[in-house]
Amino acid sequence: MNDVVIGCPAHIRWVRDKTQVIIVDEQRGESCRLTGAEAALWSWLWQRHTYPQLVQWLAALLNTGTEQAGAYLADRLRNWHAAGLIVTHPERVDGELNG
Amino acid sequence: MANIIVSDVCNMACAYCFAGPYMESARHTEQGQFVDLDTFARQLDFLDRSGINEIRLIGGEPTLHPHFSDLIALARARQKHIVVFTHGVITERTLACLEAIPPQDCTVLVNTNAVRDPSTPGTREHLRRRAVLERLGQRALLGYTIATPDAQLDFLVPLAVETGCQPKIRLGLAQRVIAGQNTYLHPKQYPFVGQKIVTFAEMAARSGLQIELDCGFVRCMFSEAGLEALHAVGTVLEWRCSPVLDLALDQTAMYCFAAGGLFSHHLDLASSDPGAPSAAQLRHALAEQAAPYRAAGIYKECSICRFKHTGDCSGGCLAATFARFQPGPSPVLAVPADALELEKGLPLTPRFL
Ligand code: SF4
Numbered sequence: 001m002n003d004v005v006i007g008c009p010a011h012i013r014w015v016r017d018k019t020q021v022i023i024v025d026e027q028r029g030e031s032c033r034l035t036g037a038e039a040a041l042w043s044w045l046w047q048r049h050t051y052p053q054l055v056q057w058l059a060a061l062l063n064t065g066t067e068q069a070g071a072y073l074a075d076r077l078r079n080w081h082a083a084g085l086i087v088t089h090p091e092r093v094d095g096e097l098n099g
Numbered sequence: 100m101a102n103i104i105v106s107d108v109c110n111m112a113c114a115y116c117f118a119g120p121y122m123e124s125a126r127h128t129e130q131g132q133f134v135d136l137d138t139f140a141r142q143l144d145f146l147d148r149s150g151i152n153e154i155r156l157i158g159g160e161p162t163l164h165p166h167f168s169d170l171i172a173l174a175r176a177r178q179k180h181i182v183v184f185t186h187g188v189i190t191e192r193t194l195a196c197l198e199a200i201p202p203q204d205c206t207v208l209v210n211t212n213a214v215r216d217p218s219t220p221g222t223r224e225h226l227r228r229r230a231v232l233e234r235l236g237q238r239a240l241l242g243y244t245i246a247t248p249d250a251q252l253d254f255l256v257p258l259a260v261e262t263g264c265q266p267k268i269r270l271g272l273a274q275r276v277i278a279g280q281n282t283y284l285h286p287k288q289y290p291f292v293g294q295k296i297v298t299f300a301e302m303a304a305r306s307g308l309q310i311e312l313d314c315g316f317v318r319c320m321f322s323e324a325g326l327e328a329l330h331a332v333g334t335v336l337e338w339r340c341s342p343v344l345d346l347a348l349d350q351t352a353m354y355c356f357a358a359g360g361l362f363s364h365h366l367d368l369a370s371s372d373p374g375a376p377s378a379a380q381l382r383h384a385l386a387e388q389a390a391p392y393r394a395a396g397i398y399k400e401c402s403i404c405r406f407k408h409t410g411d412c413s414g415g416c417l418a419a420t421f422a423r424f425q426p427g428p429s430p431v432l433a434v435p436a437d438a439l440e441l442e443k444g445l446p447l448t449p450r451f452l
Binding site: 002003004005006007008009010012013014015016017018019020022024025026029030031033045046048049050051054070073074077078081085086087088089 | 387388390391392394395399400401402403423424425426427428429430431432433434435436437438439
């Protein structure tokens, strides 16, 4: 299967608050908030876990099966990508990031 | 009002100084260490056009400017009210220059805890400062920057009373600077310091002195009883962070010095363009630039705090808030390409504010 590598563009900064994650898009001059499972997922995303691990944790958090958790994760990533909060990197994954 | 940075040098070494990184970076640029008189005059033109009548000379140490008295003369010629932020250990010549200004036209804010060497008690500095305060009288306002929870404030009361300076003491909180390492008060220490300030304000009031709080104080650092006590002794309680413009040596206008030029704009002082932004417009534009960060505050709780929602508390210092934000690392996660289905181009769902 082909993998793509994702990361955060340089103009995105974020902070984990009590009940939410606040993300600032410096280019757009805007901020957005993530709450609940979205906020948890956003925080996990940057802790260098693997994709399958994230699916497992989401399944536990959402109390669902891994299939639904996988769908949820993919859906969030697509949306964040479309919103410019994450970007894909051109390089193929062969090394440490490969989950 | 606006701040004009007239000097990027200082002969003290305060561990909490928020101008340190600025002075350090300025040293490596082409600009001089002091504002030249031409630039200063053009900055005054800009402030005249903007309808600003109060200028605050800051640094570094502004009085080290070799033509300090000329700066004062230029500002006086424009009928500006002058505020000088100084460590107060100044020369006879500078002192004479300040003494010549009527008290109603200037304020000399004397930072009483500036020391040449933080490892010494700074006795010589204190003695000179005291003599300066006595001579400045009502022109002088005592300032103290709280940088550690064990800060000793009590000496300020007899100093203010005995030297005959203004019956007020301005307290500031040492804030973390973005682009450097200074000693600063961690927000976790605020409630402890808040209690100390209440006790001090009551003591000062018994000697007829009022406390002024600089920017960056937050509501929740005081208990309800503490707020009542402060109110009772006439302390103006504002939980704000609304930086004034800083006009820097390199002809930029900065918003929040502690944020180290993160929010800044080049000022074309030579421009005669009537459509050029005024100081108020510039400040507004820079505030807008900083606005997304205001969704948070210095604490994890700020973004859900009712006082923030009602606008009663700004959530603390902008620089301290900014410092909480982290960049998202990149690259970081390998994702199966079919999971992303990039070609779908889904609409935006994050709720941008
Ligand atoms: S906004 Fe933040 S700093 Fe201000 S009172 Fe609320 S929790 Fe405290």
